[in-house]
Amino acid sequence: MSSKKEPGVQAPKKGFSRRGFLHGVGITSGALGAGILEQEAAAAPPVNVTGLGEAPVTLTINGKPVKVNVEPRTTLLDAMRDRLEITGAKRVCDRGTCGACTVIIGGKVMYSCTVLAIDAQGKDIQTIEGLSNGNKMHPIIPAFANNDGLQCGYCTSGFVMASKGFLDRNPNPTYEQVKAGLGGNLCRCGTYVGIRKAVLEAAKELKGGKNA
Amino acid sequence: MPNYNWPPMESRRVMGKRVTRLDGIQKASGKAKYNSDVRPAGTIHGVILHSPHAHARIKSVDTSAAEKLEGVTAVRVVAPAGTEIQWAGAEIATVAARTEEIAHDAVRLIKVGYEVLPHLVREDDLSKAGSRAKPAGEAVTGDPDAAFKQADVVHEGVYGIPVITHCCLEPHGQTVAWNGDTVEYFPSTQNVSGIGGDLAKGLQLAAGKVHVHMDNVGGGFGSKFASDLWGLEAAKLSKASGGKPVKMYLDRNPEQTIAGVRPSVYAKIKLAAKKDGTFTAWDSTSWMTGGFAGGGLNADLLPYVYRQVPNRRINHTAVSTNNGAQRAWRAPNHPQVSYITCSALDDLAAKLNMDPLEFFIKNANLTAKPDVYTSQLKKAAELIDWKNQWHPRGDKRAGVIKRGLGLAVGMWGGAGHASQCRTNIHPDGTVEVELGSQDLGTGTRTVIVQVAAESLGLPMNAITLKIGDNSLPVSGASGGSTTVGGVSSSTRISNLNALEKLFEVVAPGLGVPPDQLEAVDGKVQVKGTPAKSLTWKAACQKLGVRTISEMGANDQRNPRGLNTGGVSGVHMADVSVDIETGVVKINKVVAVNDCGLVINPKTAEGQVYGGVIMGICSALMEERVADEGTGRVLNADMEFYKLAGIADIGEIVVHMDITPEHDKRGVVGLGEPATIPTTAAIANACANAIGVRVPTLPLNAKNVLNALNGRRLA
Known part of the structure; x- marks a missing residue:
């Protein structure tokens, strides 16, 4: 099962505007927390965000500290895309359903559209940009390309991150586990056949230890 | 003039090979840029205020508070007082601001007075449509009344397939900067060469003033050809904000409400056959909606594929509803008419106590291609083990899980669109291939480079491809599965025109006339004589300081045998249905499709996998739910507008009909035919499993259980 199924990251129920909800919460400067991050929050360094309007925060993305001005209601996804030019994660459903914005926070696979940027301070945030460096890349990336596990590519970053997180937890997955473990991401072009093959191929490659 | 023919099937080195798509690593590593990722320096954000009412007259729009909000750079009223709104989600006003958050705040500060008017948002019950229903008249062939009287078996049924949305993952929109007298335009589009002129027209600028850039598009499926109101508004917001780039998606x-839908189709169908299974008569009364304009359905396609039935009567009605407008949706008309036709034919076969495979083959003479359909039906049957797995309607085995098989057919055109290509060969040996085209994720980049590598005798990595810019040679929009035929043909012609110029320069040195040269394996050589050759680089050096730049065009009136249209397909499905929960599970789908000369079997198969999966989504899940009470779409999101996930698609078997006979037809498009028959095949498999027709899609628990309960009550 994906860690995304944990209750804290579920979108509010129907009839409830997430954006409006976050806007409301923002006034309390994150005091409400965002569920899943609560446990980690205790250990995080103190954060100074007050009131409405933008305030500077530091996020640790792919091991590097980056400074960014955000409002309390700004999601991690929007902070990355609109303020930091980190655009691998995509905004699609914007309410925790489709997985196109998937990142890994503190080892957990999460939807960055359902995490407030201010709540991501002090956490280790890994994005798709962190999976490659020049010609060096995590085996899941060539596996997606080789198995044609993508078409338009807009879901792909999220799927690659979900697959990376899945393989971290399941280094020896069966075909059935792949199907269950990647249920938190949606593709409209219909590339699932290639994605299934890609994840199994990457698992094999990782076991070979070539890209440890 | 060069011989432009495709090289013989057996001697191709790059075409026909399972080449991995060229942009695969870019996309899988998150580096590929979409226009929704693009933020030129100084970018500000646009947000739209949408109508909450399906039908209303605007009494007043007060933007004063929004204009005063700090960070807002422009506010525009799209629908001033007096405007009549005809669907929920219609655009009322737009705002540009320093951040998207501020723009959303500003939109909330706009006060709009509405006079709410009565609406109609559902068309499934035609009797409630009143004057909103616009009958298109009757078409009759043969003598249907006499044929029904003489028939041995007559079946009547009602079938429905609801409105669905495109659900593109990258939403519609653009970043656009109107600075001075030129516009830099970054739209999410299927129409790189054409969309700039469309925007320019709306802005009353000369067409050449709009410069379009697009590397990648996150899905279009037929909904992204025009610049749309949001394109115009973003440009005007930019101008009003001093030329700052405005990003507005x-x-x-x-996106789910106003950016395009596929029209519904409902139909009362009566059809007849002789005892031996000969299909003799069809009578359908169909209706649909594509939104306020009513929309179009080509009812003349009925009965689909088996259209040469001697006796037919067609009545069709379009219903105007207060919903966002239809747009082309992957194979417009065809999935819906395939569903209603193949369902009705399957029911007729059941009434005849006949195996539908036998029925569809027996009547193949009523199709335009009896031999192709017969062979594809047989091939698909073999791949799904129809002979051993099929049973008469209703799985009689014990238990609550019922299993069944179903089949359906499709057809499509897919001839190449008008396309121009330029090939540049430089003295240093580098080669550029340039087209104002786009790669929707179908593999267009890859097939163009395969064609160029084949034609120029070079490795693929020696070709630099430029697409995605409207200053490049004009190439058609990607719709109708016309791209691959168009761009492959123009590329081939342009490459060979450029090569001819190179041969003219090189020939004297090799001591033969230019037409005795060929380009193979990175060399220019005397035909069949590798000993008399120059390396590609040495040959290009002979150009001195001159670059060869030659055009090539696919002329739709004379495609020179390089591309053609007209393809067929047969899909078969194997499903299991839990008759206690109503859940339908896909076990397997088999897809047999022909598409002429296949340039890249790997990406071609990807198109079919994708088409089948879209068909599964439509069969099992997709339905835009319009609420008659509020006039709004209840599931304009992705948690209640369901798409299939990775576990929902079963096993998919793709069989591309790659044969010398199909190959010699030239290149034909595949994206649309690949999705047409799947939905109907699944619906028929469900009927075969549970013994009763679920008349209206999707095959969700509600519709399946209602159908089963109806049977129990009967």
Whole structure:
């Protein structure tokens, strides 16, 4: 099962505007927390965000500290895309359903559209940009390309991150586990056949230890 | 003039090979840029205020508070007082601001007075449509009344397939900067060469003033050809904000509400056959909606594929509803008419106590291609083990899980669109291939480079491809599965025109006339004589300081045998249905499709996998739910507008009909035919499993259980 199924990251129920909800919460400067991050929050360094309007925060993305001005209601996804030019994660459903914005926070696979940027301070945030460096890349990336596990590519970053997180937890997955473990991401072009093959191929490659 | 023919099937080195798509690593590593990722320096954000009412007259729009909000740079009223709104989600006003958050705040500060008017948002019950229903008249062939009287078996049924949305993952929108007298335009589009002129027209600028850039598009499926109101508004917001680039993409709710839908089709169908299974008569009364304009359905396609039935009567009605407008949706008309036709034919076969495979083959003479359909039906049957797995309607085995098989057919055109290509060969040996085309994720980049490598005798990595810019040679929009035929043909012609110029320069040195040269394996050589050759680089050096730049065009009136249209397909499905929960599970789908000369079997198969999966989504899940009470779409999101996930698609078997006979037809498009028959095949498999027709899609628990309960009550 994906860690995304944990209750804290579920979108509010129907009839409830997430954006409006976050806007409301923002006034309390994150005091409400965002569920899943609560446990980690205790250990995080103190954060100074007050009131409405933008305030500077530091996020640790792919091991590097980056400074960014955000409002309390700004999601991690929007902070990355609109303020930091980190655009691998995509905004699609914007309410925790489709997985196109998937990142890994503190080892957990999460939807960055359902995490407030201010709540991501002090956490280790890994994005798709962190999976490659020049010609060096995590085996899941060539596996997606080789198995044609993508078409338009807009879901792909999220799927690659979900697959990376899945393989971290399941280094020896069966075909059935792949199907269950990647249920938190949606593709409209219909590339699932290639994605299934890609994840199994990457698992094999990782076991070979070539890209440890 | 060069011989432009495709090289013989057996001697191709790059075409026909399973080449991995060229942009695969870029996309899988998150580096590929979409225009929704693009933020030129100084970018500000646009947000749209949408109508909450399906039908209303605007009494007043007060933007004063929004204009005063700090960070707002422009506010525009799209629908001033007096405007009549005809669907929920219609655009009322737009705002540009320093951040998207501020723009959303500003939109909330706009006060709009509405006079709410009565609406109609559902068309499934035609009797409630009143004057909103516009009958298109009757078409009759033969003598259907006499044929029904003489028939041995007559079946009547009602079938429905609801409105569905495109659900593009990258929403519609653009970043656009109107600075001075030129516009830099970054739209999410299927129409790189054409969309700039469309925007320019709306802005009353000369067409050449709009410069379009697009590397990648996150899905279009037929909904992204025009610049749309949001393109115009973003440009005007930019101008009003001093030329700052404005990024404005639809939020998911309006994306699902106003950015295009596939029309519904409902039909009362009566059809007849002789005892031996000969299909003799068809009578259908169909209706649909594509939104306020009513929309179009080509009812003349009925009965689909088996259209040469001697006796037919067609009545069709379009219903105007207060919903966002239809747009082309992957194979317009065809999935819906395939569903209603193949369902009705399957029911007729059941009434005849006949195996539908036998029925569809027996009547193949009523199709335009009896031999192709017969062979594809047989091939698909073999791949799904129809002979051993099929049973008469209703799985009689014990238990609550019922299993069944179903089949359906499709057809499509897919001839190449008008396309121009330029090939540049430089003295240093580098080669550029340039087209104002786009790669929707179908593999267009890859097939163009395969064609160029084949034609120029070079490795693929020696070709630099430039697409995605409207200053490049004009190439058609990607719709109708016309791209691959168009761009492959123009590329081939352009490459060979350029090569001819190179041969003219090189020939004297090799001591033969230019037409005795060929380009193979990175060399220019005397035909069949590798000993008399120059390396590609040495040959290009002979150009001195001159670059060869030659055009090539696919002329749709004379495609020179390089591309053609007209393809067929047969899909078969194997499903299991839990008759206690109503859940339908896909076990297997088999897809047999022909598409002429296949340039890249790997990406071609990808198109079919994708088409089948879209068909599964439509069969099992997709339905835009319009609420008659509020006039709004209840599931304009992605948690209640369901798409299939990775576990929902079963096993998919793709069989591309790659044969010398199909190959010699030239290149034909595949994207649309690949999705047409799947939905109907699944619906028929469900009927075969549970013994009763679920008349209206999707095959969700509600519809399946209602159908089963109806049977129990009967």
